[in-house]
Amino acid sequence: MHHTDFALAFQDGATITDEQGAVATLHTYALGELVAPTGRIIACDPLTAVEPPAFAQRVAPGRHLVVASVASLANGDVRVACLMLRLRETTVVRWEMARMEGQDEVALKEDEFFGYPVDAGVGCLMDAIAFDALSARYESDEGYDEALIDALEASEVDDWRRVNVTLDEASGANLVMVESGWGDGVYASYWGYDANGMAVCLVTDFSVL
Secondary structure (H helix, E strand, C coil), rough: CCCCCCHCCCCCCEEEEECCCEEEEEEEEEEEEEEEECCCCCEECCCCCCCCCCEEECCCCCCEEEEEEECCCCCCCEEEEEEEEEECCCCCEEEEEECCCCCCCCCCCCCCCEEEEEEECCCEEEEHHHHHHHHHHHCCCCCCHHHHHHHHHCEEEEEECCEEEECCCCCCCEEEEEEEECCCEECCCEEEEECCEEEEEEEECCCCC
């Protein structure tokens, strides 16, 4: 499956020209660190997901920077193009579609891909511990999803929204949530690997570019 040129997407100030000659300017924003106590990373729509599986590949437990690539389009629209979990500073030499737990043995056709569904116009990254804490909050507070939406709307800067919320006070596990590209849809994620085969980053492509 074709994906965004992630190397270009995360060059702050880079421009992309589409087939119609319209130019989009890209900006990168650091959204803080994702606290990952288990290293089992989940990408999902946190407002609608029910027991989303973690990615099959784990990352080193700890704190990892989250970076957003945001596109300012020629028509004045602003969209989150990609969301990256940065694991190390080495150069990516290849990209591989990220598979969730249970998808390792599934063969894909050329035009097929794995991704997560979005039904509330948002996507996120979090550790499995954070999702357990989020589920507990939903069970104890039926309006907690509205609280997340309010926090997202209150965060608007430069015509786009993002929020970083701690969900498990004991471990510090948190959720980093952004508006998802064009809104609802299904979005794939990719692992970037360096020349030594080490995972450099995980990127969700919101299909804007």
